[in-house]
Amino acid sequence: MYEITEARFLAQDIKLLKIYSPPIAKKRKAGQFVIIRVAENGERIPLTIADSDTDAGTVTVIVQGIGKTTKELNRKETGDTICDIVGPLGKPSEIEKFGTAVSIGGGVGTAIAYPTAVALQQAGNHVITINGARSKDMVILEEEMKAVSDEAYITTDDGSYGVHGFVTTQLQELIDSGKQIDFVLAIGPIPMMRAVAEVTRPHGINTVVSLNPIMVDGTGMCGGCRVQVDGKVQFACVDGPEFDAHKVDFNNLVNRNRVYIDHERKSLEKFEHNCRLDQQAQELQSATV
Amino acid sequence: MAELLPIKERTKISRQSMPEQVALERAHNFEEVNLGLTPEQAVLDAQRCLQCKKPTCMDGCPVEVKITDFLELVVKEDFLGAAKKIKEDNMLPAICGRVCPQETQCEVQCKIAKNFGAVSIGRLERFVADYEMAKGVAPEKPKAKKLGKKVAVVGSGPAGLSCAGDLINLGYDVTVFEALHELGGVLVYGIPEFRLPKEIVRKEVDNLRKMGVEFKTNVVIGATYTIDELMQEEGFSAVFVAVGAGLPWFMNIPGEALAGVYSANEFLTRVNLMKAYKFPDYDSPILSCVDKNVAVFGGGNVAMDAVRTALRLGAKAATIYYRRSEAEMPAREEEIHHAKDEGVKFEMLTTPIELLGDENERLHSMKCIRMELGEPDASGRRRPVPIEGSEYVVPIDIAVVSIGNGSNPLISQTSPDIDTNKWGNIVADEETMKTSKKGVFAGGDIVTGGATVILAMGAGRKAARGIHEFLTGGSW
Numbered sequence: 001m002y003e004i005t006e007a008r009f010l011a012q013d014i015k016l017l018k019i020y021s022p023p024i025a026k027k028r029k030a031g032q033f034v035i036i037r038v039a040e041n042g043e044r045i046p047l048t049i050a051d052s053d054t055d056a057g058t059v060t061v062i063v064q065g066i067g068k069t070t071k072e073l074n075r076k077e078t079g080d081t082i083c084d085i086v087g088p089l090g091k092p093s094e095i096e097k098f099g100t101a102v103s104i105g106g107g108v109g110t111a112i113a114y115p116t117a118v119a120l121q122q123a124g125n126h127v128i129t130i131n132g133a134r135s136k137d138m139v140i141l142e143e144e145m146k147a148v149s150d151e152a153y154i155t156t157d158d159g160s161y162g163v164h165g166f167v168t169t170q171l172q173e174l175i176d177s178g179k180q181i182d183f184v185l186a187i188g189p190i191p192m193m194r195a196v197a198e199v200t201r202p203h204g205i206n207t208v209v210s211l212n213p214i215m216v217d218g219t220g221m222c223g224g225c226r227v228q229v230d231g232k233v234q235f236a237c238v239d240g241p242e243f244d245a246h247k248v249d250f251n252n253l254v255n256r257n258r259v260y261i262d263h264e265r266k267s268l269e270k271f272e273h274n275c276r277l278d279q280q281a282q283e284l285q286s287a288t289v
Numbered sequence: 290m291a292e293l294l295p296i297k298e299r300t301k302i303s304r305q306s307m308p309e310q311v312a313l314e315r316a317h318n319f320e321e322v323n324l325g326l327t328p329e330q331a332v333l334d335a336q337r338c339l340q341c342k343k344p345t346c347m348d349g350c351p352v353e354v355k356i357t358d359f360l361e362l363v364v365k366e367d368f369l370g371a372a373k374k375i376k377e378d379n380m381l382p383a384i385c386g387r388v389c390p391q392e393t394q395c396e397v398q399c400k401i402a403k404n405f406g407a408v409s410i411g412r413l414e415r416f417v418a419d420y421e422m423a424k425g426v427a428p429e430k431p432k433a434k435k436l437g438k439k440v441a442v443v444g445s446g447p448a449g450l451s452c453a454g455d456l457i458n459l460g461y462d463v464t465v466f467e468a469l470h471e472l473g474g475v476l477v478y479g480i481p482e483f484r485l486p487k488e489i490v491r492k493e494v495d496n497l498r499k500m501g502v503e504f505k506t507n508v509v510i511g512a513t514y515t516i517d518e519l520m521q522e523e524g525f526s527a528v529f530v531a532v533g534a535g536l537p538w539f540m541n542i543p544g545e546a547l548a549g550v551y552s553a554n555e556f557l558t559r560v561n562l563m564k565a566y567k568f569p570d571y572d573s574p575i576l577s578c579v580d581k582n583v584a585v586f587g588g589g590n591v592a593m594d595a596v597r598t599a600l601r602l603g604a605k606a607a608t609i610y611y612r613r614s615e616a617e618m619p620a621r622e623e624e625i626h627h628a629k630d631e632g633v634k635f636e637m638l639t640t641p642i643e644l645l646g647d648e649n650e651r652l653h654s655m656k657c658i659r660m661e662l663g664e665p666d667a668s669g670r671r672r673p674v675p676i677e678g679s680e681y682v683v684p685i686d687i688a689v690v691s692i693g694n695g696s697n698p699l700i701s702q703t704s705p706d707i708d709t710n711k712w713g714n715i716v717a718d719e720e721t722m723k724t725s726k727k728g729v730f731a732g733g734d735i736v737t738g739g740a741t742v743i744l745a746m747g748a749g750r751k752a753a754r755g756i757h758e759f760l761t762g763g764s765w
């Protein structure tokens with residue numbers, strides 16, 4: 001059992017959790033992830049390490065509740081426990097002094113991009129961050145991102161905050177303004193990463209994406225996380241998760257990620273049904289007391 | 290107590306058959322197929338042993354279980370004594386009795402094998418081990434005095450477990466590090482419940498825990514700690530690397546990236562470790578096999594396990610595609626036989642050359658080619674040669690690639706001073722299990738490539754001896 005030492009919502013359905021695991025906290029580097037299992041009957045899911053505190057021995061993850069496991073995790077409070085956490089897994093981001101580096105995060109991808117943005121700044125890059133969200137109330141880590149950026153942009157799909165449009169709107173504008181860009185890191189939903197790749201491709205800008213295939217063990221044992229890069233099979237958990245955006249077969253990733261859609265829906269319905277029952281039971285109990 | 294029969298009488302007793310679940314019933318559940326001999330059958334079969342002066346059976350067992358002695362104790366109905374006798378050489382008899390390829394090891398070498406059918410050494414081993422387990426016999430506490438030295442075992446498969454057992458008995462402080470959340474290696478994530486109930490593995494691990502072995506799950510050596518860190522920062526004087534061969538090979542044919550194509554490791558891990566067959570009570574999903582055509586590529590134990598698992602998940606047809614003929618199949622006889630009884634189909638001398646899918650990249654069929662056997666290759670088996678023009682297309686919904694595993698590079702990448710061969714296997718001395726790195730030993734599948742449970746256990750025991758020698762003043 002691993003204790004959650006802090007849990008708080010950053011935005012609707014997006015929660016920050018600090019989990020006690022000193023060896024992982026000590027070892028982890030930007031770009032790496034953990035695999036967690038919430039409960040005994042649970043699934044193993046990968047989550048990027050957003051930050052760590054070696055003194056407190058904690059690892060920070062930022063989780064968007066989209067399905068059964070992430071929603072279950074997001075119901076955890078400070079002091080609760082989870083069954084398993086293992087890591088740090090995957091290759092660390094390859095950080096260099098590129099010159100001008102743009103870090104792009106979409107939605108919860110902002111949390112995944114954050115540690116790499118920190119590392120890019122520490123390596124002496126001129127760091128530009130572009131963080132996209134659906135609307136103002138979904139913007140996360142605004143202050144943290146500003147603190148590591150030389151230029152920080154926020155885009156919202158509905159225009160309720162920052163630039164009206166997508167992260168690519170802002171990226172295109174930077175490129176069009178004639179700015180020399182040496183490196184782009186994009187992390188977020190697959191359509192967003194694909195769009196960024198298409199924006200930078202004609203300019204030959206070195207672009208890296210962090211892929212999110214379905215994983216099981218996270219150690220190279222099952223091959224379930226395989227992705228097609230440059231026509232070759234790569235295991236994202238050990239060869240990645242970061243890859244050259246211009247060589248990734250995004251279609252294949254989208255299609256492979258969809259295979260369990262029916263299972264995922266069923267699992268979530270069952271979970272939410274049970275949550276409702278729990279709540280009703282609680283209400284009844286407090287009413288009778 | 291059963292009386293000892295004269296020799297002539299002994300050979301008149303026929304080899305006892307294993308009671309098993311009815312084939313067509315068991316093909317739909319995950320309960321164990323073999324039910325185990327009854328005590329009466331056990332005594333009868335043990336009596337068939339001639340107690341040879343030069344027993345050849347023992348030469349066939351990689352860890353030289355004292356077969357004659359334990360069989361004699363079975364005849365005397367001293368089942369607990371028999372179990373203890375086996376454990377002098379084989380720490381996990383309940384497991385080996387179930388999964389050893391006896392027909393190519395101890396039993397093939399039994400002197401009466403040819404004329405009367407071998408003594409059922411494996412089944413008897415299983416019988417006495419189960420008997421002991423059912424009686425709840427507690428493991429003996431190590432008697433050796435504590436040596437005050439820490440040894441790390443990396444991986445909790447049969448190699449790691451047996452090494453840990455011997456080391457704790459020698460007086461070391463032993464910690465086993467396991468990457469997954471459960472202990473047992475292939476015994477829990479690979480070999481299915483219907484062949485090896487996980488409860489048995491759990492009990493064996495518990496016994497080791499009672500003897501004082503410490504287990505740490507969720508630790509990946511090479512990621513959470515490197516081997517150098519174990520030795521320099523965490524205070525371990527020696528390390529035994531027993532991480533198995535866990536990197537699935539694919540066939541490199543078009544379409545392997547389609548959704549619906551699994552490696553055997555993934556397919557079996559989802560079902561065994563993650564219990565996907567109990568979805569939605571367990572969260573991990575697996576694509577539904579119900580009324581589907583499932584194709585498994587390969588001819589080893591792993592392929593048999595995968596194909597029989599597919600049947601149990603409700604497949605309409607579960608078929609083995611193997612590029613050689615049945616005679617060359619490396620799987621155990623019993624498994625092939627069980628698979629056939631359950632309704633598995635076998636397409637021999639056939640190999641897929643392309644997997645085909647729809648516009649959403651979902652697998653729907655495959656193109657195969659027929660093969661014929663040509664000249665023997667390096668392995669001595671006749672090489673399969675494609676027959677030109679014999680291609681055909683069959684509809685399939687799920688494919689499971691089961692053509693073997695390479696070695697996981699996590700350890701060698703982070704400890705480059707451990708020598709590996711051209712396949713990435715760790716190079717270790719055959720007797721001491723020493724690697725090229727001082728204080729580091731290795732054994733099991735990571736050294737040999739995919740092999741057997743008993744060979745891995747034997748390697749674990751050798752390593753324990755090697756480690757003891759090294760830590761009691763031996764040089765490197």
Ligand SMILES: Cc1cc2nc3c(=O)[nH]c(=O)nc-3n(C[C@H](O)[C@H](O)[C@H](O)COP(=O)(O)OP(=O)(O)OC[C@H]3O[C@@H](n4cnc5c(N)ncnc54)[C@H](O)[C@@H]3O)c2cc1C
Pocket residue numbers: 033043044045046047048049061062063064065066067068069070071108111112211212213214215216241257258261264265268
């Ligand atoms: C390397 C990596 C790092 C990640 N980091 C983060 C992070 O920091 N924060 C975060 O919120 N999310 C992260 N994710 C995504 C997260 O793992 C999935 O959202 C989560 O597994 C969904 O599980 P669920 O049961 O809640 O949803 P489900 O309803 O089961 O699935 C929703 C979608 O999530 C994906 N998914 C499902 N199961 C898995 C699985 N076992 N492994 C991977 N993906 C799966 C599929 O695309 C699926 O369609 C990361 C994924 C990867 C591969």
Ligand SMILES: Cc1cc2nc3c(=O)[nH]c(=O)nc-3n(C[C@H](O)[C@H](O)[C@H](O)COP(=O)(O)OP(=O)(O)OC[C@H]3O[C@@H](n4cnc5c(N)ncnc54)[C@H](O)[C@@H]3O)c2cc1C
Pocket residue numbers: 388389390443444445446447448449466467468469473474475476479480481508509510511531532533534535557590591594621697699700732733734735739740741742743745
């Ligand atoms: C499906 C299947 C069926 C089989 N059937 C039979 C059979 O019937 N009879 C038979 O004799 N043999 C059979 N085998 C082969 C047999 O199981 C193996 O030869 C044996 O398990 C090898 O033992 P091992 O201890 O070397 O490794 P494994 O059993 O593979 O155990 C290695 C362990 O190390 C862990 N690990 C890996 N990397 C790390 C790391 N970096 N840090 C920490 N832990 C790590 C793994 O998670 C695993 O738990 C079968 C194999 C499979 C896959």
Ligand code: SF4
Pocket residue numbers: 349350351352353354356379385386389391394395396410411414743
């Ligand atoms: S350990 Fe295996 S090979 Fe040895 S005697 Fe037992 S069943 Fe036979």
Ligand code: SF4
Pocket residue numbers: 337338339340341344345346347356357398399400401408
């Ligand atoms: S070879 Fe066969 S008959 Fe002879 S001692 Fe061994 S088991 Fe008994």
Ligand code: FES
Pocket residue numbers: 214215216217218219220221222223224225226235236237238
């Ligand atoms: S998750 Fe199993 S190999 Fe990557």
